[in-house]
Amino acid sequence: MDENEKIVEEAVEAASKAEDSKELYEAKMQFLGRSGTVTALMKRMKEIAQELRPAFGKQVNALRQRLETMFSEREERMKEQEMAKKLAAETVDVTMPGKRAKEGTLHPVTRVKNELIGIFAGMGFEVFEGPEIENDYYNFTALNTPADHPARDMQDTFYLTDEFLLRTQTSAGQIRLMEKKKPPIKMLSPGRVFRSDDDATHSPMFHQMEGLVVDKGITLCDLQGMLDEFARTMFSQTSKTRLRPSYFPFTEPSVEVDVSCHVCGGKGCPLCKGTGWIEVLGAGMVNRRVLENCGVDPDEYTGFAFGMGVERIAMLKYGINNIKLLTENDVRFLGQFKD
Numbered sequence: 562m563d564e565n566e567k568i569v570e571e572a573v574e575a576a577s578k579a580e581d582s583k584e585l586y587e588a589k590m591q592f593l594g595r596s597g598t599v600t601a602l603m604k605r606m607k608e609i610a611q612e613l614r615p616a617f618g619k620q621v622n623a624l625r626q627r628l629e630t631m632f633s634e635r636e637e638r639m640k641e642q643e644m645a646k647k648l649a650a651e652t653v654d655v656t657m658p659g660k661r662a663k664e665g666t667l668h669p670v671t672r673v674k675n676e677l678i679g680i681f682a683g684m685g686f687e688v689f690e691g692p693e694i695e696n697d698y699y700n701f702t703a704l705n706t707p708a709d710h711p712a713r714d715m716q717d718t719f720y721l722t723d724e725f726l727l728r729t730q731t732s733a734g735q736i737r738l739m740e741k742k743k744p745p746i747k748m749l750s751p752g753r754v755f756r757s758d759d760d761a762t763h764s765p766m767f768h769q770m771e772g773l774v775v776d777k778g779i780t781l782c783d784l785q786g787m788l789d790e791f792a793r794t795m796f797s798q799t800s801k802t803r804l805r806p807s808y809f810p811f812t813e814p815s816v817e818v819d820v821s822c823h824v825c826g827g828k829g830c831p832l833c834k835g836t837g838w839i840e841v842l843g844a845g846m847v848n849r850r851v852l853e854n855c856g857v858d859p860d861e862y863t864g865f866a867f868g869m870g871v872e873r874i875a876m877l878k879y880g881i882n883n884i885k886l887l888t889e890n891d892v893r894f895l896g897q898f899k900d
């Protein structure tokens with residue numbers, strides 16, 4: 562009996578010293594574990610006279626009971642304390658002012674590209690993207706610009722090998738699409754293009770948006786109608802377009818398209834250099850040769866194509882005077898393009 566009381570005392574002391582659940586568990590094992598005090602007592606049964614054994618067994622079991630109850634009560638308390646501590650440590654002060662995360666904005670080129678897709682998708686165009694590394698055939702030859710054609714000098718090409726180059730125009734996509742799909746066609750092809758060219762309004766890499774429509778009875782009037790719609794949505798409700806004769810090997814006739822100046826409304830200002838008009842894109846009726854190259858019968862079908870520089874549209878629309886601003890990634894510049 563005395564020994565039991567002593568063991569209980571020791572156990573209570575050991576339990577009191579424990580500072581966390583782990584230490585408490587270790588203390589418990591010291592008394593109730595497989596090589597603990599209580600088990601050792603049980604093993605002493607053999608040394609005890611036969612008639613005293615039942616009483617001894619009862620004593621030891623009672624001891625085990627007491628220790629178990631004592632430890633489990635303390636375990637319970639320890640868990641509560643630990644949870645309270647954890648909650649206190651993780652308390653969030655909901656009245657503190659929040660830290661605002663910096664919000665990004667869409668790049669002006671991306672904005673204009675998305676807007677262009679929106680305008681033309683609304684007229685039934687579908688988007689088709691071609692590869693940036695093209696071969697000579699798609700970028701030039703199939704577009705009625707064979708190797709010795711002087712029009713190849715209109716674009717300073719980055720050649721990778723004799724056959725492969727960085728596309729100079731998204732017009733290559735016209736051929737790739739027409740090889741795959743028979744008319745009626747209404748395609749819009751956005752993408753990066755590359756030319757060895759570098760000044761305030763030209764960059765060796767820039768974006769174009771190509772348009773192609775091929776069907777029975779398509780005329781230049783359809784082209785101008787759609788471009789009028791584009792100009793009104795992109796620049797101003799009163800914008801108009803004007804076609805001037807031009808030359809591209811893959812269109813005949815070819816035109817340069819001007820939009821009335823959205824800053825002065827046509828009266829003349831520095832942006833339009835006093836003319837009231839701004840050149841925005843090249844276009845024309847798809848050359849019969851190009852249709853033939855793609856297996857489309859030019860006596861049955863006609864079409865128009867246009868190609869515009871996305872950076873140029875963005876610069877006009879937002880009044881950006883240097884194309885370099887579009888690739889420098891200065892957040893003070895980019896942050897101005899918020900919705």
Ligand code: PHE
Pocket residue numbers: 729730731732809812843844845866867868869
């Ligand atoms: N590909 C021409 C260019 O880059 C633009 C264009 C496209 C002209 C389609 C006519 C038709 O200059």
